[in-house]
Amino acid sequence: MNDFIFRDIKLRNNCERTPCHVIKSKVATVKDSTSTPPASLIREPHKYFDQVVITVRSGDGGHGAVLTMPGQRSPSKSQGRDDQNQARQRSSYKRDSDGSLILPMGGHGGDVIIFADESKDSLLELHRKSRHNAKRGGNVDAMGVLTSQLRDGSAASTLRIPVPVGTVVKRKRGKFIADLAQPGDEILVARGGHGGISLIEMPAHRRKRVINLTTNVMRDESDKVLVLGQPGEEVSLELILRVVADVGLVGLPNAGKSTLLAAVTHAKPDIADYPFTTLMPNLGRLDGDPSLGAMKYSSDATLADLPGLIEGAHLGKGLGRNFLRHLRRTRLLVHVVDAAAEDPLNDYKTVKEELRMYNPSYLERPYIVVLNKIDLPKASVRWPSLAQEISIIGKKAGHSDTRTKAEQLSQALEEDAVPSSVDSTNVDKEKQLEDYPRPLAVVGASFLKRIGIEEMLKEIRSALNKCQSLNDDDDAAAA
């Protein structure tokens, strides 16, 4: 049996970890799976695009090796060229300033990082491939060379998984890990295993201390010493997408939300005269107002066109209410009402009530109402009085209330509270719509005929600027 010493041998941890935000590693892209996606995924992508459970595994650390001391005969007594090679290799072990040998360690296993990628707009791809394994680190061979050094470097490359901006990462049925709300945000979700140490086998006459075999130094069945790398970690994660947008468009199906988005941005959403044309949120970028000059050009904003909401959505009718989570990050809501419909006032109240049932704080968020389709005779006659009626429903918006709720909302997001729990337990349940703020403005428009669009944009921008100055006040107070 061989004995080993590690006095005088300094093990260089060749893979000390840097904090996750400064990890600079070779990018290993996630390969597209060629497997056929489940039929339900193809039929009903809107049920899957914003939520997925994946399993990731970081790479195992590579194994160290049992090496012979420079100048010693190899225990295998190998002859000829092999012998010469080994002697050359052994004599090349580096020494530290105090003369200790620096031995190679097994390579680190690859880490797994999830990052927010602007080019991704849904989590559907991850349903097709739900398991992601990073590579293992290289082993140290009998000559003290890391097997992967020739090709990839000592540590295995980091596996980077792209997700849409706005993805919340949680442990499966567990705690919140990260909110990847900005492009480029990233989180290390599984750390690769450390490489195994290497040992020097000493000749019998120089044995000084027999080491205890530690967890990663073991013997196999044939009594051979193994210096194992640490295993990687395996974690199951739940990814939840919450669209990042400044303005959320809400309304009944067919009200004209997608037509609005197409009229004011470059987005090309599906538009049709049947309900639930929109199944997943569409995003569009609203340019800033050039008339305000360069300094104010920052009033550009992202608009999210959501699927239509119907009465009973909170009970699962229509598309249900799950997509309402995509309003969470918006600063402003735009209620789109079909002014030519049978009972537009009731339609408006229905949508507000469904929002309240989902999350009462949505009703405290600043909002404007757009009465659409005023090109149609029925609407053109009634919209001014309708606007008057809607504009006085509720109390005048108070910023302090809004902020309190906004804080609650961000707290809920941090803790990843499910909004329905706010809904069902909150005393607000008894509140009537009248207890919530009035709209900041009510305008008439026809998105199809491009009537009233400028006025609507003026109101949207002015509302956004108000939200912005509110945030600035907050920042100043905090500083």
Ligand SMILES: Nc1nc2c(ncn2[C@@H]2O[C@H](COP(=O)(O)OP(=O)(O)OP(=O)(O)O)[C@@H](O)[C@H]2O)c(=O)[nH]1
């Ligand atoms: N006359 C008239 N028709 C309009 C106007 N705006 C939209 N429409 C029509 O109303 C229908 C529904 O428009 P969409 O934009 O798809 O409505 P939506 O609110 O996105 O509907 P969902 O996606 O089902 O929720 C389409 O046939 C549009 O052409 C308008 O200003 N005037």
Ligand SMILES: [Mg+2]
């Ligand atoms: Mg639509």
